[in-house]
Structure formats: structure tokens, C-alpha cells
Amino acid sequence: MAPGRLDAVDVTLTRLEASSATLARSLLDLDARAARVLPAPAATASAPGSQTAMYAGRARDRLDWLWDRFTTLSEVLTRARTLRTGGPRPRRTEELEALLHRASVPRKPPPPHADPAAAGGGVDDGDGDGGGVGAGGPVGAVAGISIHPEELLVGTAETVAAANADLDLLETARSGSLATLAAAERELAELTAALQRIGLGSGSVAELAAARTSVSSLAASVASDPMAVTPAEPAETADRVRLARDAVDELCRQHDSLPDELRAASELLAEIVSAAAAAERATATVVTRVTGTDTGLLRLADGWLDDPQRGLRPWLERLDRRQATGDWLRASRGLTAWRGVATSALATARRAAEVNAAPLNRRGELRGLLRALHAKAVRHGVAEAPDLDVVFQRARETLYTSPVDLDAATELVMSYAAKLVGHTDLEEPTR
Template sequence: MVAPTLEQIDATLARLSAAVAAQAAILMELESTPGRALIDPERLTGATCERATTALAALADAWNCYRTLTELLTAARAVRGDKVRVDARVTAELDALLHGPTAVPVLPGAPAGSPPPAVGIRPTELADRTDAALGSVRATIDEILAAWSRLLAILSATEGQLATADELAARLRLGDDAGRTVARRLLAELSDLTAADPLAVPDSLVTRLEAAVSTAQAGLDELARRHDTLPQALRVAAALLERIAALIDRAATDADRARSRILLPATQLPRMPAGVLDDERHGLRTWLDRLTAAAAAGRWKEASRGLDRWRELADATLISARRFADRSAAPLQTRDDLRGLLGGWHAKAAGLGVVEDPDLAQAYRHARSVLYTAPTDLDRATALVRAFGAAVDRRAAAGDGDPVPEAEAEVEVEVEADPVGARPDRGRETDRT
């Protein structure tokens, strides 16, 4: 084997010196960084403890290799000196120190998991072994620190959310609930595991915690909405109650008017059930009064939930009240519609100039007499009005009669519409409303 030149030896010595200087800086950084405390196996458990133990063993090996390499380089510099030329013996000694195999002594009390002792390892390989150990230690610290940072951020955010939820619960005068109790238990579990074994924290635990906090917050938000909107909800309910009461009153009034003015079967206009508003137990008004009193006494949850059920019944009652009101108003509306229809056909007859035709005049008087006599027989009135209208349409289709000027037709209609005075035989017509 050809012996290296002095230039080659000096180059190797420079490279190894630079490597040792860089390793010294990394070792000092690792020992002084706050992350160094994160790999203390005494405070860790599980997977994180195993990784930390392995990292400490690698760090100890890095120090051992660094010291061995430093001692070797110190010896080599002493042999090399500062001479420009050296003899073959010095060159051979430097070659043995810088290129030959060396042994790394075994550390007393080496940590578990330490690499096996190095025997017959060259200085450049020793430098590579130190670099690898330092890289492993740094990667482990970075991994544990990243896990801790992520989990501490989650813990901090969750604690803030629960604190906000507790403040809201205090404002609503609520005690602990199952949702927040579960969230706190999961928070404590995550906190303990984060402190002892952050690398082993399962994603499912974080997911369960976030879901529990979200559920608890959503429940409180709904309760806060109910609490804050309850006064307005009670006012809206009171307005709805008044609408229902007004419809019931209108239906009763229209039904009474219809019974006195329209000839109806006894069962055609049924009334709303008695007590729908004021029944002691189930009346809408008495129930709403109880809910209002409960809210005033601070029992807002009871009042809010009761108001939901009250609203269901009130909405159904509103539909029924409208239906009864429409049915009660229908007979009088039908009568009024027939009166309007009769007046329209009479105006048409006047426009055709056939309003004085004896048959048409008789049909008109007959229909009008029934429509303006109380109680009105709607079935009979309907048939008579239709018969009069059909007769007018037939005369119009046949082209009978001469058109009457519009002004004259209006005068004639106005006279015909007055049942009093102009037609003495209309004295029996008693219902004009």
C-alpha cells in the first residue's frame, strides 16, 4: 500500500478538525436547548419513553465518539507539529492515527440501548457515526416537540372553549351537564397522556374530545337562544292567541247572523269546542298564562319547552279556527254573491232593453224576493237566480230587444235595486243585509 503524502495527511487532519468543530457546536446546542428536557425518561412513559431512552443512548455515544476523535486529533496535531517537512517515521505515525483503525472505549454505566462498542473503526467512520447519532437525537427531540406543540395547542383551545361554555352556563344559571362533564374527562385524559407519552396519543382521543366540546357548546348555544328569545317568543304567542280568539269570535258572530238570516240545517254551522281557550287544564289562554308565570319565576327552560308544545296546539287550533270562520261566513257570502249576480244579470237585461219583459220582470222579482227575505233559502234562491240569468242569456242570444243607452240603463237598475217605495209589493222583503 502506498503511504500517503504529507499534503494528504494535512487534508485529512483539516477535514476531521472541521467535523469535530461542527459536532461540538451541535452537542452544545442539544445539551442547552429546552427540548433536551423533553427526552428525560424519568417523566415519560410508553412509546415516548422508549424513543427518549434510545435518543439519550445515541447522545451518550455521540459524546463518547466525539471525545475519542478529539483525543485522536490532539495526538495527531502533536505529532505533526508545524514543520514544513517530516521524516518517514512521522508520516507513518500520522497515517496510523488518521487513517488506521481505532477503538472507542465502552462508557461506564452506558444507557440501555447504547450502540455496541466500536473496535477497529477508522476516524472518518467515527466522525460519520457521531453525525448519525446527533441526527437521530435531533430528529427525536423535534418529533416529540412537534407532538407536544400540536397537543398543547389543542389542550389550550379546548380549555378556552370549556371556560367560555362555563361562563355561558353561569349566565344561564345552569349547573354541570353531561356534555361538559364528558368533555372535561376527555380533556384530563388527553392532558395526562400529552405530558407522559405524546407520541402515543391516538387521533381518536382528540376527535372524541373535539366532538364532546362541540356538542356541549351547541347544547348551551341552543339553551342560550331559548333563554334570550323567550320574552319575545311569549309576546308572539300572546299575539297568536289573540288572532285565534278573534277568529273564534268572528266565527261565532257570523254563525249567529247566518242562523238568523239564512235557512240552514241545524248542524251546518258547528261551533269551536267549548273551553279551547279557557279550559282550566288544556285551554290555550290558561296554559300560556302558566308558561308566562314560570318564565317570570326563573323557570325559563320549563317555560321554553312548554311553549314549543303550546305552539303546536296553537297552530293546529289556528287552522281549525280559520276553517270554522270560513264556514260560518260562507252562507252570508253566498247570499251576497247571489245578490250581486242577480244585479249583474238585471243590468244586462236593462242594457238589452228587455228588463220590462213580463216574464223576465216576474222572474227577477221572484228571485229578488227570496234573496231579500229572511231567513233566505239559499238553494231556492240559487235556482231562481240561475233561471233568471239563463233567461236573460237566451234573450241576448236570440237578439231580442233594442240596446238601451247606458245612462238610462243605470237609472233603471238603480230603481230596481231599491226594494222600498218604488215597488209596494216588496213590503215582505225584510233582510237587506
């Protein structure tokens, strides 16, 4: 047996092994991508006519075809390596030449979903029909028709590229939604943890439940038919998650601020008590020193402070107890209602203090005005004028005798002022 024949076999065997290794790497990469990108067959079965199902089915067909080619080539190479390592006997060399250099492999179907020319169509396989691996022959092997082992590689590179292109389309369709889903799922986990910190379950927040439903729906759509997912769906999911975040943030704020807000409520109650006391003092002073009656004066409703059911103090004490026992949410909501009533009560108390003090303030103003007018009369030397003095004495008696008729006192002071103007005009020198 000539050494050149064995050398030629070795060259072919080395070339086929290198090509097989290259194909193996491509297949492993494709399998890894497919596992990450392709929807489960059961998922695409629910939408058989969709673009996702079409591209996923095409990618699977191409992968199956490539694995079939690789498996067949591996079997040939295993047989060839076994023969080659058995020693350079003439019979083994002839078997190797027959295996590697002749049409020794049953004819295989062409690459799926491919143009025959792009897959190596027209390769002469020696069967006389001009057809080859890419010639669009029958789907299965044809009995009695074989091809050379090297022709198993024809069309594999193009099919690897086509399968990657299919996966690219599916991955691009999924990528935007997957980013939204990943961010949403992280956010939901954080929100659940935040609720656990404040003693609430995730089911207690309607916005969070709605966000979970939206995330689940988007995940199902991406899993089954990512190419049918519209841009509006991830956007809606992101909006739902934002609403959930706002709701949970508000609950956390209420929980964390409640102790300070309860202390502020105690201070507000003390302010109301002080304002109400000022209103009561003003009422007592006006009744005893000015009007003699509380008609027209303001006061807070009976029991506003200590009534067991509606008094502000017992109500606030109940809220304190709820917060201390962990029922902080009801305490927070109750405090909002309490604060509304308390703010109204403070406004009423302040208004009552102002209104009730008005008669006393008016009496003081009239007394001051009468003193100023009398001082002016003294300076002008007319204080003893009979008509002035009579009005002055009557006004003074009215203002310094309880109860005070403020309307009458006002009229007398104004009358005194008018008469004083007349007297002081007479005293002006002529020009």
C-alpha cells in the first residue's frame, strides 16, 4: 500500500475532525442561546400562527438538522479513527478510503427553511441526478443514494447563521420586556420586604396586587409570544409598579412618622386647651365687667375635650394605645380624622377668644379715647365748659359702671369729641 494513500486519508480525517469541532462549538453556543431565548414548546403551541411560533419552530428545526448532521459526522469520524488506530494494513486503508473519499453516507435532507443555493445546492454527489445535500431532495434518507462525508458539512455554516438570526429576532423582541420584568420583580421584592418591616402583608395594598397581576401577565406574554408584546404592555406594567411604590412609600412614611405625629397631636391638643381657656377667661371677664350677659359670645361644644366617645383627649389616648399595641395603621388613619376635628376646634377656640374679648377691648379703646379727649379739653382750657363737662361725666360714668352699655358709651364719647371740636375751633386765633 503506497504511503501517499494513507497520508491523503490522514489529511481528510484531520480536516473533518477540525470542522466537526468547529460545528460542535457552534452547536453548544446555539443550544445555550436557545435555552435562554426560545419559548417552551407548550407556550408557543397556544399561539401556533404567531410570528414567535414561526421563528421558534424554524430555529428548532435548524438546530435539529445541525445536530443530525453533526451526529452522523461524529459516527463517521469515530469509525475512521478506530480504523486508523488499528495500524496501516492495506485492508484498513481501503476501508478508510471508502469511508472518507467515497459516497459512504446515506443522503440527508437539505437544511430546513433554506434556499437550496444558500445551502450548497447543486453539489454533485455522484448519483447522477445532479442533486446534493442542498438540492431540495426528499426529507428523509434515500435508499441506495449516498454522499461523501465532507458533504455533511455543506450548508452547516449558513444554517448556524440562520438559526442565530432567528434567535436574534426573538431575543430582540424579549429584551425590552425582560428588562422591565427584571426591574419590576426586583421592585416587588423590595416592596414586599418594606411591608414586612412595618408589619403588613403584600395583600393589604391593592396597588401592589395590581402590579403583581400586571407583571405576571407580561411575563406570560413574553414567555409564550414575545414578538406579539406591544410597547404599551411593559409601559403599563412599569406604571403599575410605580403606583405600588407610591402606595407602599406612603404607608412606610405613615408608620415611621406616627410616633412624632402623635406627639405633635398632644401639643396641638395642649394648644387647643390653652386657646379654649383664653376664650373662657375672656367670656368671664366680659360678662362680669362689661356686658353682664354671655349673649353673642362663642364657646366650644360641650364635651369637646373629655367626652368619653367624642372628646379629643380620650380619642387621642385610644390612638396612642393602638399604636403601642402594633395596630399602627388604624391609629394612623384615626389620627388623620382626629387632626381634622382638632384643627377645627383650635380655629373655633381662637375665634372665640377673639370674639369674646372684643367687648372688653372696645371698652378699653373708648376709655382711652375719652381720656385723650378730656386731656385735650384741659389743654385748651375748656374742660369745665358746662356742655362739655356734662357729656364727659355721663360718658365716664357709663364706661366705668358695670355692666357697660357699649353702644351708649360709644355715642357719648363721639358726642364729647364733636362738642370738643366746636369749643377748640372757637379758641383758634383769627387770621
